[in-house]
Every structure is written in C-alpha cells, then in structure tokens.
Amino acid sequence: MNVTIVDYQSGNISSVINSFTEVAKGTVNLEVTSDINKIKSCDKIVLPGQGSFKSCLDSLNSINGLVDTLKDFAIINKKPLLGICVGLQMFADIGYEDAETKGLGWIAGKVSKIDNQKGKFKLPHIGWNEIDIQKGDKIFKDIENKSHMYFVHSYEFIPQDKSVISATTDYSSKIVCAIEKDNLFGTQFHPEKSDKTGLKIINNFLKL
Amino acid sequence: MLKNRIIPCLDVKNGRVVKGINFVELKDAGDPVEQAKIYSDGGADEICFLDITASNENRETIIDIVRKTAKECFVPLTVGGGVRTIQNITDLLLAGADKVSINTAAVKDVSFVKEASTKFGSQCIVVAIDAKKVSDNKWEVFTHGGRNKTGIDAVEFAKQVETNGAGEILLTSMDRDGTKSGYDVELLKVITDSTNIPVIASGGVGNLDHLYDGIVKGGASAVLAASIFHYGEYKIKEAKEYLNSKNVSVRL
Numbered sequence: 001m002n003v004t005i006v007d008y009q010s011g012n013i014s015s016v017i018n019s020f021t022e023v024a025k026g027t028v029n030l031e032v033t034s035d036i037n038k039i040k041s042c043d044k045i046v047l048p049g050q051g052s053f054k055s056c057l058d059s060l061n062s063i064n065g066l067v068d069t070l071k072d073f074a075i076i077n078k079k080p081l082l083g084i085c086v087g088l089q090m091f092a093d094i095g096y097e098d099a100e101t102k103g104l105g106w107i108a109g110k111v112s113k114i115d116n117q118k119g120k121f122k123l124p125h126i127g128w129n130e131i132d133i134q135k136g137d138k139i140f141k142d143i144e145n146k147s148h149m150y151f152v153h154s155y156e157f158i159p160q161d162k163s164v165i166s167a168t169t170d171y172s173s174k175i176v177c178a179i180e181k182d183n184l185f186g187t188q189f190h191p192e193k194s195d196k197t198g199l200k201i202i203n204n205f206l207k208l
Numbered sequence: 209m210l211k212n213r214i215i216p217c218l219d220v221k222n223g224r225v226v227k228g229i230n231f232v233e234l235k236d237a238g239d240p241v242e243q244a245k246i247y248s249d250g251g252a253d254e255i256c257f258l259d260i261t262a263s264n265e266n267r268e269t270i271i272d273i274v275r276k277t278a279k280e281c282f283v284p285l286t287v288g289g290g291v292r293t294i295q296n297i298t299d300l301l302l303a304g305a306d307k308v309s310i311n312t313a314a315v316k317d318v319s320f321v322k323e324a325s326t327k328f329g330s331q332c333i334v335v336a337i338d339a340k341k342v343s344d345n346k347w348e349v350f351t352h353g354g355r356n357k358t359g360i361d362a363v364e365f366a367k368q369v370e371t372n373g374a375g376e377i378l379l380t381s382m383d384r385d386g387t388k389s390g391y392d393v394e395l396l397k398v399i400t401d402s403t404n405i406p407v408i409a410s411g412g413v414g415n416l417d418h419l420y421d422g423i424v425k426g427g428a429s430a431v432l433a434a435s436i437f438h439y440g441e442y443k444i445k446e447a448k449e450y451l452n453s454k455n456v457s458v459r460l
Contacts, residue, residue: 011328012301018278051329119404122429124331124375126406128211128253128459148211148459150284152331152375170209193284193306195248 002042003206005032008059008066011050016084019192020046023202036069044206045073049086053095053111053155056086057103067104075106078183082139082205088179088186089157097155107181109159114172121172123154131189135166135180139187139204147197149177149189157188211459212423213253213430214447215286215408216437218243219260223269225438226260238438241276247437248281250444253459255281256378256432258309259289260353267296271303278304288336288378297324301332309334309378312351315358318368325373334408335369336378337362339395347395354382366399377403378432380411388414388435396426408432416442416450423456 003024005016017032024030031038039045047070049056060067074081083091092103095111103111116123128148133140149169156175159165167178169189179186185205191198218225218240225238244255255277259270267290274287287300288309297308308328314321314335325333338354339347339362347362366377379399381392391409400407406429409422413433422431436442448458 012306012332014278014302014304015282015306018304019282022279022282050331051327055329116404122404122406124405125210126331126376127213127429130209151210152284154330193282195283199282 001044001206002029002031003044003046004039004042005030005046005048006034006039006066006070007032008034008063010048010056010059010086013048013050015190015192016046016048019199019202020206023199023206028206034063034066036065039066039069039073043079044208045070045079045081047081047083047087047090049084049088049090051086053086053089053097053103054099054101056090057095057101060090071104071106074184080183080205080208081185083184083186084192085153085188085190088188089155091179091184091186092157092159095155106184107159107164107179108161109157111155111157114154114156114175117172124152125154125171125175126152129169129171129189131167131169131177132174133167138180138208139178139185139201140166141204143197143200143204148194149187149191149198150193151177151189153188157186209457211253211457212428212451213408214419214444214458215254215256215430215432216247216252216444217256217258217410217432217434218438219258219434220270220273220289221260223273240273241280243438244277244285245280247444248283251448251459252283252444254284254286254430256286256288256309259287267299271299274300274303274305286334288334294324294327297328301328307332307334307375309336311336311338314369315349315351315360315365318372321369321372321374325375330373330375333374334376334378335374336380337366337369338380338382340382341392341395345394345398347398350382354385362395363398363402366403370403370405374405376406376408378408378410382411384412385410386435387412390414390418391422391426391428391431393421393426396422396428400427406430416447419447420451420454420456423451
C-alpha cells in the first residue's frame with residue numbers, strides 16, 4: 001500500500017512523518033510529497049496542517065493542481081483521506097482565522113474561534129483532553145472511550161450535518177474533535193503526538 | 209476535561225543532561241535521548257529540552273538530540289535555549305520539535321515573537337520568561353540564565369508576548385530555581401490572572417505538594433520540573449497519582 005503525506009509547506013510536519021514511519025515500519029510505503037502524480041496514484045492520503053486556516057489554504061492553493069487532485073482523490077474517487085488539525089478544518093466551506101477564507105468545501109460547515117466564555121477558558125486549547133467517541137468502528141476501532149488525546153488549537157470546525165461527527169471533547173463546550181464521512185476522516189487533535197493511543201489511531205487508518 | 213500537564217525538563221549541555229543549583233554547579237546525569245524516552249514511557253505529558261549553553265556553542269548538538277528523540281517519543285517536545293532567529297526555529301521544527309521556546313530574543317525585541325508566531329503559528333511558540341522579585345508584588349524580567357537585569361516588568365511583558373502571538377508562557381522564578389523550596393506562587397498567580405494563554409510553572413520544585421500549589425494556587429496549566437524527576441526522587445506516575453488523589457485532574 002502507498003500512503004502519501006501531503007507536504008505543502010504548511011509548517012512543521014516532522015512529527016507526522018515520524019509517527020507514521022514508526023507505525024508503518026516497512027509494511028506501508030510512505031511518501032512525503034506534493035507531487036501531483038504521486039498523490040494521484042497512492043492509496044491513502046494524510047493531510048496535515050499547522051498554522052492558520054488561511055496560511056494553510058494559501059499554501060495548498062499555491063501548488064498548481066493540488067486542490068483539484070485532492071478533490072478527485074477524496075470526493076470523486078472516494079479514497080481514504082485523513083486530515084489532521086488544520087488539515088481537518090480545511091474540509092469546511094469557510095474559516096475565519098486571520099481573515100474570512102474559503103475552505104475546500106468538502107464537508108458543509110465553518111471554522112470559527114472557540115468561545116472561551118470571556119477568558120474563562122485559556123486559548124489555545126493546549127494539552128491532553130478526553131474524547132467522547134460517537135463512531136467507534138474505523139479509526140477509533142479498539143480505542144477506549146474517554147481516551148486522552150493531545151490538542152493544540154484555538155479554532156473549531158462546526159459542521160452543519162452533525163452526523164459526520166465521530167468524536168467530541170469538552171472545552172468550554174462540546175468541541176468537534178473528529179469527523180468521519182464515508183472515506184473522509186479528520187482529527188482536530190494530534191494522533192502523532194498522542195502517545196500509544198495516538199499511534200493506534202494511525203495504525204487503524206493505515207489498516208482501513 | 210482538559211488535564212493539567214506534568215512536564216519533565218532536561219537541561220542539556222554539550223549533548224548531556226545536567227541540572228544545576230541556581231544554574232551553577234552542574235552535575236552530569238545522562239543521555240538526553242534515553243532520558244526523554246524514559247519520561248515519555250513513564251507518562252510525561254510533554255518533554256522539554258533546554259539547551260543551557262546554546263548561546264555560545266554549536267547548535268548542531270541539540271538539533272541532533274531533537275532528531276533522535278523525535279523518532280522515539282510520541283508526545284510533544286518543546287526545545288529552548290539560544291533560539292534567536294527564524295532559521296533557529298525552522299531547524300528545530302524540522303528536526304522534530306513541536307514547540308520552540310524563545311527567551312532572550314523575545315526580551316530584546318518582542319516583535320520577534322510576532323514574526324515567529326505569524327510564520328509558524330502560535331501553537332509552536334512558547335515564550336520563556338525568567339523573573340526575579342524586585343519588591344513587594346513586583347517582578348522583573350532577567351535574561352542569560354538570571355545574570356542580566358532588564359528593567360522590564362514581568363507582568364507587562366507577559367501581556368505583551370500574548371498580544372504578539374505567543375501560544376504559551378513558560379514562567380521561571382529565578383529566586384526559586386534550583387532551591388527546591390517551591391514555585392513562586394504569587395508570581396504565577398499574578399501572571400495567570402493577567403493573561404489568557406496557558407502558563408507553565410517552572411523553578412523551585414522540591415516535592416509533589418509544590419506541583420499541586422503551582423496548579424491550584426498559582427493557576428498554572430502545566431507544571432515543569434527537573435531535578436525531582438531527574439534524580440529519581442519521584443516518578444512521573446507517582447506525581448500524577450498524588451495530584452489525582454488531591455482532585456487535580458491529570459492524564460493517568
């Protein structure tokens with residue numbers, strides 16, 4: 001199996017590469033690239049994302065043909081894709097970080113700042129938080145409910161259709177922290193930084 | 209609910225872990241990669257490397273340590289010490305650091321924090337503030353491991369780094385560092401009350417009650433300690449179980 005981690009200069013993806021390399025250990029051929037042809041021919045895609053919604057979209061859009069290739073892969077051909085952090089947020093129609101920015105529009109919804117109740121909750125939401133799993137049979141297979149995952153973000157994805165939510169976490173309100181819609185997966189938390197449980201989620205994705 | 213983090217800190221000099229009393233009298237106590245792995249396996253919520261003499265020495269050593277550690281530890285890794293340029297940050301992040309902590313460079317010019325957080329995102333920019341009490345309810349920022357006085361008010365500076373996009377503050381009391389007499393809880397409280405970003409407490413931990421005080425009395429989101437873990441006085445797990453028994457929520 002060929003898995004591509006999309007490297008579109010969105011910031012630091014070393015941890016994503018390290019953790020996938022650890023889990024894949026020779027069983028999966030891992031590529032880190034923005035090469036359109038390699039992306040087209042692979043079996044699964046990992047779309048990381050760090051920094052702001054706008055900076056990630058700008059970087060993605062600056063690589064000729066990349067957005068269309070990803071869309072063909074995930075929406076037309078329905079092959080498995082995992083978005084991590086801003087990688088997940090970009091599935092939305094629109095985001096409001098830095099400036100109002102158009103998202104990929106794969107899952108209807110918006111990305112807006114977490115309501116921290118006038119400073120009652122510190123932002124960014126940094127650290128380990130428990131997740132409430134709603135859909136436990138794919139990337140959360142054999143993951144215990146209320147497992148701890150590592151978060152670092154100030155914005156949240158709010159999908160229109162609540163049935164795509166596969167996990168939430170409590171921070172000032174119930175924040176959507178994982179999405180599953182057919183072949184599309186996304187986590188707001190960082191499985192690559194979430195110790196053994198996180199690596200298990202990565203393994204589940206690779207085994208899908 | 210969000211858990212309070214326990215962060216063991218490894219002070220690194222010439223590729224080896226050291227921990228001093230008030231930053232002098234350094235003792236050699238191990239290989240940083242191995243230490244980090246032990247902490248990570250033991251339940252550390254994050255690992256922190258502080259390159260204590262980075263200002264004067266070759267940066268390749270710490271970058272190599274970060275690279276090796278990042279391949280073995282799958283919890284967040286924060287690296288600080290001698291981070292002065294955007295290139296320094298790029299190098300550390302590429303080596304596998306998740307967050308970079310900026311100290312002197314932020315004090316010299318707070319716009320560096322802005323530049324760094326704009327380029328890399330607030331999520332990976334930690335500003336380390338070393339503060340010393342100068343009078344009642346007044347703390348001043350110091351640099352160079354507590355040697356240089358800056359005349360800058362610590363509370364004002366904390367607010368400033370937040371405005372400039374810092375994602376977290378790593379607050380070290382220079383009065384307490386290495387003394388094992390506990391965090392400067394007053395300093396912590398005033399900084400956590402005047403900012404809206406997470407604050408990591410540092411400097412002075414001698415026992416597990418000090419960790420409790422940092423979180424409960426000081427309002428810290430995370431507690432950092434070196435020697436109590438380093439010399440094996442306490443295991444990370446013990447610290448967590450203790451805090452849990454006192455109703456402080458931690459990741460067990």
